[in-house]
Amino acid sequence: MRRLTHKTWLLALAGMLAASACADPLPEDPASYEPYRPGELEPLDCVPNLDGQIDSAEMAARVGVPVRYLVSPDGEHRPVDLSGRPRGDQFVWDWSEDMPSDQLAVIEASELSEMWYADKFPGGQFVAPSDLGGRIEAVYSRTDNALRLHGLASVEQDPPEGQTLMVYNSPVELYRFPLEPGRDWVSTGIVENSKVRGLPYAGRDIYEVKVDAMGELALPSFTFEQVHKVHTKVTLQPAAGESQTTRQVSFLFECFGEVARATSQEGETDEDFGTAAEVRRLGFE
Numbered sequence: 001m002r003r004l005t006h007k008t009w010l011l012a013l014a015g016m017l018a019a020s021a022c023a024d025p026l027p028e029d030p031a032s033y034e035p036y037r038p039g040e041l042e043p044l045d046c047v048p049n050l051d052g053q054i055d056s057a058e059m060a061a062r063v064g065v066p067v068r069y070l071v072s073p074d075g076e077h078r079p080v081d082l083s084g085r086p087r088g089d090q091f092v093w094d095w096s097e098d099m100p101s102d103q104l105a106v107i108e109a110s111e112l113s114e115m116w117y118a119d120k121f122p123g124g125q126f127v128a129p130s131d132l133g134g135r136i137e138a139v140y141s142r143t144d145n146a147l148r149l150h151g152l153a154s155v156e157q158d159p160p161e162g163q164t165l166m167v168y169n170s171p172v173e174l175y176r177f178p179l180e181p182g183r184d185w186v187s188t189g190i191v192e193n194s195k196v197r198g199l200p201y202a203g204r205d206i207y208e209v210k211v212d213a214m215g216e217l218a219l220p221s222f223t224f225e226q227v228h229k230v231h232t233k234v235t236l237q238p239a240a241g242e243s244q245t246t247r248q249v250s251f252l253f254e255c256f257g258e259v260a261r262a263t264s265q266e267g268e269t270d271e272d273f274g275t276a277a278e279v280r281r282l283g284f285e
Helices: 002-022
Strands: 067-071 085-087 090-094 103-107 126-129 136-142 146-154 165-176 184-196 199-218 223-238 244-253 257-263 278-282
Touching (some): 146 184, 165 199
Parallel strands (some): 090 199
Antiparallel strands (some): 067 278, 126 136, 165 184, 184 199, 199 223, 257 278
8 A cells, every 4th residue: 555655656746747847947037027017096186285275176076977975865854963063273073973764865967068958058067966856957167266056957858847947147156265264255146037847937046155164074984184164045035935045054175075964944043053954975875
């Protein structure tokens, strides 16, 4: 039995040596190989510099790039902390709690030229959903001085609920650059000969905007160390009907844009309201 095992081992060794003889020889000097060359890194479109302000270039829309938000369900009134916790001359907001009822919304900016209403907004540049249901789009433009809202339009030209086409006589300045704590302004949009859900509409929309504070914001998937907290009070004054007031608090970060938002219930009087009609946070399931 020992001889058989020994013989088998010798045969296997002979086979290995024969195979080695047939293989290509290794290079005598391993240094003769070319060193690995990694590919070039593509430069980022925008890199936050955390200089205490947000400039126009740091709020550029990325057309065709989907952005995902965790959003409270329609009809849910959710507690929200807008006051935050002081830390030196800044604040800390903790919005990191996992909310089982959250839903995922994907928002994407598009070229205005692709839309049925493009010729109605000669100064517009791009569009983005105004409502998360995907029924209404807002038309925007960006200059060195401001991000401007030109109006609203229904995604479909003839939707079942009726067409919406609301064009401001002059664009509303949503954000004036640079954004930094202490800045505030009022911008008014006049609407005439427009349509809302197929009905004639005219009115005045007043936007009161204030950059309130700066600090750290914790979200479920991200923590941003230098967000700008922006209050926006919108008062809609239709030619026929009662005025409506809604408040919105947005948290903006360089190069990312809006990373979180809380929208109040109609008629809210407290700018740091404690219950929101909608909360959205940058993130994913």
